[in-house]
Amino acid sequence: MCHYCLPALAVFCLVAFPGAAAGKESPEEPAVTVSLDGWRTNLQEAGPFSKASRSFSMDLKVRETSSSWKVAYGGESGSELALTDSEGSSPAKTNCRYSDSRSYQQSNIAGTIFLSTPSWLPSEKARWVEVKGEVPLVIYSSPAVSESVTLKMTVKDFSVPLVLKNAGLDGGDVKVKLKGHYDEGGDDTKGYMLRVEVYSSTPLGFLDFELHSPDGAPLVTENYGSSSGRSLKSYDWGRYFRMQGKKQEELKVAVQYAEGLRKIMVPVCIRCGLSGVVEQQDTPNKEN
Structure with missing residues (x-):
């Protein structure tokens, strides 16, 4: 038996960097909100x-509230989220996973944090459940475009190397390789389906x-x-296209x-009433 609840009220934790020093013109202050989705x-x-x-x-939505700063991807490690209910009961283990998938309906939704607690439920008399902790996110304010390389689409297993300048979290360059191929079928009238992929040994903000x-x-x-994948220290991102x-x-x-990536620790402090009512506490973020 599965029970699902959508929150009756919005709940979020505001994330913002301190402003620039006095006398200096500063860009729009970056901000991210984390809200309960259900x-x-x-x-x-x-x-x-x-x-x-x-x-x-629990599902938590990550929203961008700044027009200048965007979320590039979720941090690889460092998520520390803990659950407890109003009776003081907590799970022995809380699994936390961040999905970078964006919403096509709401462009400001950068991703979703999925929390799960195997072998645990809130106490029978519990009135609310609270989640507290921090989630690492990597943000950016400057999109970039690499140089163009020639990709041979009809040569099996063909790949071409490429360097993405300033794409690393440390500001360094990132070496990647590109692959591409056509799916079977198609013609000059109906068009052709093709797939292009980029592979990297480190995470990056692929757009x-x-x-x-x-x-x-x-x-x-x-x-x-689109698609994305990860195995050990290999990362890949792909796009499917129909070409006329x-x-x-x-x-x-x-x-x-x-490019110009910055890692931040996003504070999360959400109390979800088990009848649908929610409360929120605002806590400033920390740059990592």
């Missing part, structure tokens, strides 16, 4: 081949690709989705990415 309880009865289980989950024909003319394409017209054996590809 919570769930799950009760699974024992079956012939499964054990009984119970769990509690998008720019595609051009070999003579430099912008390609007319439709975006058909004649199939191009080679494409010129540039990468849009974030």
